[in-house]
Amino acid sequence: MPDEASPGPAVAIDREACLGTGLCIVYAPRTFAHDDETKAVLQDPPHDDPDDVRTAVEACPMGALAL
Amino acid sequence: MTDTAPLLDPARVRELFDLRGSYMARVGGGYEGDPYPLWNRLRERAPVHEGSLHDLSDFPGDYFFQGLPEPDRPHFTAFGYAACNDVYRDAELFASNPEPIDLSRPSPTNTLLNMGGQQHRRYRALVQPRFAPKQVEWWIRKSIDGVVHALIDHLQDAGRAELNVDFCAAIPVLTITGAFGIPVDQALDLRAANDPMTTVGIIAPLVAARREEPGDDLLTVLVQAELTEEDGTVHRLSDPEIYSFCMLLLAAGSGTTWKQMGITLTALLQRPEVLEQVRADRALLRPAIEEALRWQPTDPCFARFVMRDTEFHGVRVPEGAVMHINLGAANRDPAKFDRPDEFDIHRPPRPMFSFGGGPHICLGMHVAAPRCSPASARCSTGSRACDWTLTRRPRGTSASTSAAPRPSPSSSTAEGAPDMAQYQQIDASLFGPDHVRRYRETDGEVGYLWNGVPILLLTTTGRKSGEPRTTPLIFTPHGSDFLVVASQGGAPTHPNWYLNLLERPDAEIQVKADRFPVRARTAGDDERTRLWDVVRGPWPNYDVYQERTDRVIPVVVLTPAGRTPRG
Numbered sequence A: 001m002p003d004e005a006s007p008g009p010a011v012a013i014d015r016e017a018c019l020g021t022g023l024c025i026v027y028a029p030r031t032f033a034h035d036d037e038t039k040a041v042l043q044d045p046p047h048d049d050p051d052d053v054r055t056a057v058e059a060c061p062m063g064a065l066a067l
Numbered sequence B: 001m002t003d004t005a006p007l008l009d010p011a012r013v014r015e016l017f018d019l020r021g022s023y024m025a026r027v028g029g030g031y032e033g034d035p036y037p038l039w040n041r042l043r044e045r046a047p048v049h050e051g052s053l054h055d056l057s058d059f060p061g062d063y064f065f066q067g068l069p070e071p072d073r074p075h076f077t078a079f080g081y082a083a084c085n086d087v088y089r090d091a092e093l094f095a096s097n098p099e100p101i102d103l104s105r106p107s108p109t110n111t112l113l114n115m116g117g118q119q120h121r122r123y124r125a126l127v128q129p130r131f132a133p134k135q136v137e138w139w140i141r142k143s144i145d146g147v148v149h150a151l152i153d154h155l156q157d158a159g160r161a162e163l164n165v166d167f168c169a170a171i172p173v174l175t176i177t178g179a180f181g182i183p184v185d186q187a188l189d190l191r192a193a194n195d196p197m198t199t200v201g202i203i204a205p206l207v208a209a210r211r212e213e214p215g216d217d218l219l220t221v222l223v224q225a226e227l228t229e230e231d232g233t234v235h236r237l238s239d240p241e242i243y244s245f246c247m248l249l250l251a252a253g254s255g256t257t258w259k260q261m262g263i264t265l266t267a268l269l270q271r272p273e274v275l276e277q278v279r280a281d282r283a284l285l286r287p288a289i290e291e292a293l294r295w296q297p298t299d300p301c302f303a304r305f306v307m308r309d310t311e312f313h314g315v316r317v318p319e320g321a322v323m324h325i326n327l328g329a330a331n332r333d334p335a336k337f338d339r340p341d342e343f344d345i346h347r348p349p350r351p352m353f354s355f356g357g358g359p360h361i362c363l364g365m366h367v368a369a370p371r372c373s374p375a376s377a378r379c380s381t382g383s384r385a386c387d388w389t390l391t392r393r394p395r396g397t398s399a400s401t402s403a404a405p406r407p408s409p410s411s412s413t414a415e416g417a418p419d420m421a422q423y424q425q426i427d428a429s430l431f432g433p434d435h436v437r438r439y440r441e442t443d444g445e446v447g448y449l450w451n452g453v454p455i456l457l458l459t460t461t462g463r464k465s466g467e468p469r470t471t472p473l474i475f476t477p478h479g480s481d482f483l484v485v486a487s488q489g490g491a492p493t494h495p496n497w498y499l500n501l502l503e504r505p506d507a508e509i510q511v512k513a514d515r516f517p518v519r520a521r522t523a524g525d526d527e528r529t530r531l532w533d534v535v536r537g538p539w540p541n542y543d544v545y546q547e548r549t550d551r552v553i554p555v556v557v558l559t560p561a562g563r564t565p566r567g
């Protein structure tokens, strides 16, 4: 189920697709984090430069992120 | 702090990590020159080309890598960013292995790298947590930190280093020792092992030991890992599965880090102003590493197998074909990066393919960056790896004082000593016998000018063999004479050609197309002092070489035969 982020660009995470590579965390470390299954989750509150968030979304090797 | 570093046998490391050695030759290590201009042109013409990358790069031969040699399949290569991205993202159409793999047989190809679909996800999920970004600290503590400290201390004591061998190659070897919990010698044995059974012979007892007694290392993680099958049953990894995974880690984790570290250091050493920025602001180290990864990824080409006929970026690609992914070219696609051929550590972060993409994206990527930033690990503890690597002792220091305590690296900079800006990084792409061959073939068209200085070929008579021996040497013209320097890069012993000349001073030189006999003599004390200034002008590195060794580096005067040698 996609999570909705509140402020900043809204990001949807497809947990099924996420492989836990952590690439999103590299590009937008204050927006994404890992949960205990090493799957991406949104930080509360998510805050990074919108460009960084966009880069992270594009970089996800699984296409698990969407704006 | 470990004392493992000094235990590494440099000769062995040099042999095992020879960039131009036979092992690297199998994967294309013999390629010379810069392929990127050609790749840029190909990418401009079309995003996907028919042919394997080496054929398209005019470098024919049988190479062994992912998707190679596969002589019976048609080959294609993706050059554009978008095309490479599409290959990586659609792992069903572009599979890492054409058929399911046999997990019962230990082999580096029976692993994650070659799995597909759900099987890949299950196995990857098993180890992913250990390789997650937040686990990097574990790796650093476990293996990287101690090794880097030990190595740098050791090099600092030695006062000089051949960075490729003494540093870049040593790091992955030593970190494997940490990750696998094995002694250094065994890590080198693992590198040397060139067939799966030898590797298994080394790993099997270690795995058995971890089953008996768990430790805090990666082998233990593998031994304890539990895999949930599709039907919900849980089982542990079998021994062959663990052996295969170890082989993959050895193959994927050491060569890559070693070479990428060399690329990064070279990029910085060649750009003193960038280096200066990084030294002044360590926060730039990470972007510098990332940019080196983008600009020259160690392994610029991976491959996938095409699972059904498809029309791909304007090219008809049949089922069964191999699609090579030229991620090096994708990383320089102007559609994604401004001024893509420039090494610019200030560029905004963009996704790139140096670690691959899609489900098989590098498992070690978060570990690799800190490994590649030896200085960052060191710097984080307040030391000065960078300074050491890049400064040298003040010029006035005579060789005989080299055993005395040295000014610390930072103080040598403070004294205004010449630093790396003076030391010219050498482009060694033309070297030794190759250099002689190309020089001869082209009458010096290739090889006369080398790193900005002129080269002659000196042929001496081997003092043991009696055979002619030819060496390319930097020379400085001096009147009608030719000055050459028996520096051997500051090695502790005289070069062979010099010893040959001591025995038989009659020799021959070739300067461009001219070949003529010469007579050699070693410049005497006072003359040497004068001539040293002459030779160090065009090649200041001689000063660095002299500081590396206790012997007085001879300056040799070659006088064309038939003329009276000058006093």
Ligand code: HEM
Residues within 6 Å of the ligand: B066, B096, B112, B113, B114, B124, B248, B249, B252, B253, B254, B256, B257, B260, B297, B298, B299, B302, B303, B353, B354, B355, B356, B357, B359, B360, B361, B362, B363, B364, B365, B367, B368, B369, B372
């Ligand atoms: C700078 C260093 C490194 C670079 C440039 C690099 C690059 C890559 C690339 C491009 C791939 C994808 C292969 C493909 O598309 O088929 C890959 C996969 C892999 N790498 Fe790395 N790598 C590096 C360091 C490491 C390290 C340090 C480790 C382990 C400690 C490692 C372990 C792996 C593994 C296990 C895979 C296979 C993953 C899978 O198939 O799911 N790599 N690497």
Ligand code: SF4
Residues within 6 Å of the ligand: A013, A017, A018, A019, A020, A021, A022, A023, A024, A025, A032, A039, A040, A059, A060, A061, A062, A063, A064, A065
């Ligand atoms: S980059 Fe994609 S696959 Fe990797 S952790 Fe983030 S969401 Fe998951």
